[in-house]
Amino acid sequence: MSSLTSDPNQTENTDTIIRPPYFFISGFIDIPHMKYYYVFLCFVYIISLVGNTFVMMVIYMDSSLHSPKCIAVFNLAFTDMCGSTALVPKVLDMFLFSRQLISYDHCLASLFFIFLFLTMQSFNLTILSYDRLVAICCPLRYHMMVTYRSMFQLTGAAWVFAVFLVLLAVCLITRLSFCRSLVINSYVCDHGPLFRLAAPCSDVVPNTVISYLNPCLMLYFPMVFIISSYICITHALFTITLAVKTCTSHLILVAIFYLPINFTYLLHSIIPTNARIINLSLTSVLPPMLNPIIYVLKTEEFKESAKKMLSKRGVISKQN
Numbered sequence: 001m002s003s004l005t006s007d008p009n010q011t012e013n014t015d016t017i018i019r020p021p022y023f024f025i026s027g028f029i030d031i032p033h034m035k036y037y038y039v040f041l042c043f044v045y046i047i048s049l050v051g052n053t054f055v056m057m058v059i060y061m062d063s064s065l066h067s068p069k070c071i072a073v074f075n076l077a078f079t080d081m082c083g084s085t086a087l088v089p090k091v092l093d094m095f096l097f098s099r100q101l102i103s104y105d106h107c108l109a110s111l112f113f114i115f116l117f118l119t120m121q122s123f124n125l126t127i128l129s130y131d132r133l134v135a136i137c138c139p140l141r142y143h144m145m146v147t148y149r150s151m152f153q154l155t156g157a158a159w160v161f162a163v164f165l166v167l168l169a170v171c172l173i174t175r176l177s178f179c180r181s182l183v184i185n186s187y188v189c190d191h192g193p194l195f196r197l198a199a200p201c202s203d204v205v206p207n208t209v210i211s212y213l214n215p216c217l218m219l220y221f222p223m224v225f226i227i228s229s230y231i232c233i234t235h236a237l238f239t240i241t242l243a244v245k246t247c248t249s250h251l252i253l254v255a256i257f258y259l260p261i262n263f264t265y266l267l268h269s270i271i272p273t274n275a276r277i278i279n280l281s282l283t284s285v286l287p288p289m290l291n292p293i294i295y296v297l298k299t300e301e302f303k304e305s306a307k308k309m310l311s312k313r314g315v316i317s318k319q320n
Contacts, residue, residue, distance in 0.1 A: 018177035018201065023107050023194070025100045026185050028274050038096050044285045045088040051292030052081040055302070062305040068151040069131045075155050076124040080288030083117030086110070087284050091187055107189040108170050114188055114284075115166045119218045121257060121287065123158035126222040128250055130154070133229040165217060169210050176202040187277045192268070215265050223258045249294050257287045 028034050055077040059065045090110060094100050102110070134145050169191055176198035186193045191214075195207040230251065264271060264279040271279070 016177070017175065018179050019104050020178050020182050022101045022103050022182070023189065023197075024183045025094055025102060025187065025189070026183050027095050027100065027187050028277060029185075031274060035096060038092055041088055041281065041285055042092055044289050045084050048084045048285065048289040048292075049081060051289060052077040054306075055292040056081075058302065058305050058309055061309060065301065065305055068146045068148050069128070071148070071151040071155060072124055072127045072131060076121070076128070077292060079117050079120040079124055080291050083114070083121060084285060084288045086113040086117055087188065091281070095187075102189065107184075107194070108173060111173075111189040111191060111194065112166055112170050115169070115191065116162055118284065119162040119166060120158065122218055122222045123162060124155075125250070125254055125257060126225055127151070127154050127158065129226040129229045129254070132250060133233060136233040162218075165214050169207075169214060172207050172210055173198075176204065176207070185273050187281055190280075219258065219262055219265065223254075223262065226254055226258075252294050253287065253291055256290055257283070 028037075056074055059070050059074045059077075094102070131146055131151075135142050138145065173191075173195055176195060178198050179201040181197055184190065184193050184197070192211050195204055195211070198204055198207075260279050261283045264276055264283070268276060
């Protein structure tokens with residue numbers, strides 16, 4: 001399939017734009033026993049699904065967690081669950097059952113949802129860092145600055161901005177003609193490998209600009225903000241025990257999410273295809289699995305709420 005090319009007789013020609021009926025997702029190249037890796041992704045997905053559902057249930061059922069901060073935590077769990085669901089089942093279907101052909105429309109839809117939820121994971125971590133920044137640096141003004149209204153506004157603006165960025169990238173792909181290779185060298189309909197297939201036939205300069213601009217807006221700027229916020233509160237971390245606990249859990253989430261994906265995007269030109277796919281696939285599935293575990297284990301309020309909910313269920317089951 002490495003030589004799969006566009007057939008003019010089967011392509012959809014709309015105003016001279018050549019759209020193939022399908023693409024071929026290459027996945028890993030010449031690595032034996034990769035089915036075991038996909039089975040591993042399946043287990044990670046199940047844990048992610050259970051963990052994030054549990055976090056959302058705890059927040060929904062415990063009124064003591066109905067705080068502005070938990071709006072962002074709930075949104076992070078929801079985004080993690082949706083992001084894993086948009087990615088892992090399709091990857092398993094393609095590579096465990098050798099269904100690596102994907103239609104043009106499904107490819108663009110998959111690209112949109114995968115990158116939308118990936119972007120929202122980054123924005124949610126940024127919102128949580130803003131919450132910690134205000135809580136530690138401006139404790140007397142915290143309840144004035146971090147309200148239900150402000151958190152809903154931040155979260156809503158993040159969703160709108162994420163949809164705009166990803167939709168723009170997808171719309172720019174629809175103007176491209178794919179007249180040669182149809183093999184996407186990735187494990188999903190990845191933006192970069194996809195638009196570069198059209199380079200011999202179309203002007204991909206706008207797509208190239210977006211491929212550099214979107215990571216800056218989605219990943220690099222949020223990471224810079226988070227690092228800056230923690231520089232501002234470093235001195236407080238060593239004087240406030242509670243701040244140490246809550247900020248440690250958030251910093252762990254930030255490191256798990258940002259370090260691998262930024263490393264991959266910054267060095268994509270020199271990283272081998274297989275290494276890039278492994279990095280991106282693990283970055284896509286491990287943070288959603290670890291986020292609920294870290295928050296439950298490292299955050300006191302979540303631990304107490306989880307214990308209360310589990311103890312209540314235990315009492316009810318004994319009574320029945």
